[in-house]
Amino acid sequence: MSLLDRNDRRKHLTVFRSIFPRDIEQTYNEPARLLLSEEWVISSCMSCDDPPCMRLSEHEIECPEFPEFSYERDFSVCPVRAIRWSYESETPEIDNRLCIGCGLCAVRCPVGAIYRKDNHMGVVRRRSEQYTVRIPYTRSGVEKQRGQLTIVNKIAWKHRFQKESDQIMRKIYHALSNVDGRSMIPNLLVRNLLISLGYKCAISRSGDVYTRIDAVYSGKASWDKTLGAIEIEFGRDTLDASRSILDDIAVLHSRSNIDKDRNCAMVVCLSFPNKRQGYFQVIKDIKNVLGLEIQTLSLGALLILTWNSSIINLGKKEFYADFDHLSIRQATEFRLGRTINISEGCLGILEPKK
């Protein structure tokens, strides 16, 4: 017996007519602009077949290097489900009441058509009739669009979602403070940020009480052999994070043949622990005794790096901080290529709070 189709089926896609963009550029809080012919044209939503702004792919959320890791199959880009597909406009639609402003959807748009202005996310729907055209949503249409986007993806350009500030970060941290502590939002957020920064990342399944490792990651490119375990600690028990990461490294070493010295493990926290809490002293002890450099990254640092399409190298342990050096400001600025616009100690994003 045949199955029924859904009412809300896709009907159209957008493709470039005959001229493809030669370059793309973006300034903060604006949609990107495409260089078409000799003209800079404001980018607009391509109504992608499988919209990367909404959905991650299987190969991004799985790390085959960790064959024993039972991972979550939530493919959502938006950790708070603020983005939905509008079958009416045939573009994604962002619910600004739910949106926390993480920018993950924006930095995954292949043409930079999603942007944030005046505290609101927007999707550019008005497209250039001269350079783009709507075509029926058919197999050949999908193939045509995929082919064009493959060419666009080869253009070396950087998203510029928004420039960080204490105020912006406070808003995001405030929004996250209302999140149910048991929800998957922190883990999804961290996973998706790392994916946007060029890694594959898998998080443990929601409700799986038997897997103690929060997440694992590995390099996306075949030449990048970096891999590691991740502990995600958005609460205050950062000492538990240092214990957990030692547990993770040992379990992976012993049971999954991931050599402990190869494991570029890290802790991702909401805010850097206070110096007196003892976390950074223990991180230093671990380095002294076991020779393991556990990196510490904050959510804020990951966001800032993501908003600027920064390229990071976790394999080089550039985000290692311990009791003797309590900051990742320098490493973050190095990757941004500029001074960072966050005051010292703000929310514990780059160093412990004052």
Added chain:
Amino acid sequence: MIRFRNPGTQYTTQIQVFKELYKEYSDCASFSLDDMAHTIARTRLMTAYGYAGGAALALSQTENDSLNSTKMNAKMYAEVFRLLGWVSSVGSGSYPLCFTYIGYHVANADDEEVRSLYEQCVIGINNPQEIMDVLYTEEVRFFKAALLTFQDMDGIMYKHELCYGPMSVDDLDAQQYKRMITRLKSIRGSYARYQKAYKELCDSLSVKPTLPDNSTRLPIAFMKSCGWVESERSNTLFPPKSLECLRLTQHGNEMAESIKMLKDLRLKEFRSYDGKVRQALIRLGIYSMLERAGYDTTPVQSIIWKDTATCEEILNSKKLLFSPYQTIRVDEVDAAMGIVRESTSSRSTNVSLAGIQRTDSLNKRIRLSAGNNLVHDSDEEVQSFTEKVKSLRAQNLRIVDIVQIIFDGMIAATQTRFYPFVAMLFRVLGFEVQVSRPGDNGARWDAIIIDEINSIPIEIKSPTEEQHISLKAIRQALENKVILLSRNTHPTTPETTSLAVGYYLPNDRAEVTNLILDFKKAYGFSIGVIDLSTLLKIAVSVIVDGSSFDRQALIRLEGFARVSLR
């Protein structure tokens, strides 16, 4: 009260497991529980003993099926899928299973699409039905009743109100529903009244308080996955207590409003109609579910029109709320839908055991031998303990009885009593022991055996913190070792043990053993675990008959200390 069991409550995993099963068995007439277990393990959608995939499958094989965690996992999902009407039993038993027409749509829907159909299936859950054996008698479409109750209770409820509210009502009886709401409202406003009502419910069912509480887990997970409710802490429902409650969302409210407009058909009424009408109701039930979930019913519009005409008097111009696969047996539904299932054989999975075995407990015997061990009599605590032991011995009690009396006496000990007590027992054994000051960040261990060569950090868990030594204690013991070696506050060697001491040995002995072995393999450090009873046996033996014990065995302890009394 409806007993929802406590199976897999995670929406994304439910969907993923179902899609994986569909991929594997959609071309089979049926599939078994073993097939499901195999697929769930292979796709790494479950873990057992810290392993996933084939290793988990191998580790969970036991002769007793009820101890086979992979199979139990499969059973859990089978139950959810049957409840949602995605699979149904073939034949008279519970297994094997086959996919239903609704199940086919779920399996073929993308992530976004599947939510709307999922919602319809959740609303479709009703009782009585003919597909599952249940222990309760309530005649209720629970999720409809729950949504309406939320509306009548100002949009907010505490989870246990579900138990003595919509889980305990025949919702078609308007008077009974009204009385239920009146009662819920009368209990509000006082935490003591809530406690009394909940206790009365448990007493009337002759169950422990945990059972109704556990029964709320699946329905809450369903409602949250559908986006009908969200958590909200409130102290206004049952003051002065602040409780994590559930708040009806706008979407939940819209859903409640929309289902009020439908003709809600239940089993009893369905069975009252003749065969032709029943077949029409089955088709209308399924197509209206799919239509509400956003499916295009144009291809079957002529059938819908015809069936609507047949059922005109029943429907009274309303759309139908009736989920056949969740109410009646699959063969009756299939016959009405014109679905013919090929009687090909079901697939059977051969499970081969991987080369991984569960690790048995790592037991290390500490030998007691005749000797002339001297107890430190300069220590007041030790002296007092020694006198207590001797006085008990004077009553002709055996060592084992003395140990039991002291052990029982410590069951309620808090950190302030338990930590010094454990330290004192080690001093009885002749060690120099120092208890850390609370809040001393430099000494993260709770106590330390100070030695010229082999100082040993001790992580202690009092019975009021945790009765059974946990994985957490083992992890802390490792951290203590790392800190001691790094900070050099006391002399020690990498080979010297780091101890975790608690009241009882761990519940999950196998996982603790695995972790101790993992730490040894990865870092080369030994973690020793001693429960209070074992420590007491050594200490009391030393006092009573001057036994000496193997100090080296303790200093090098890896795993669980064991001692036999002579």
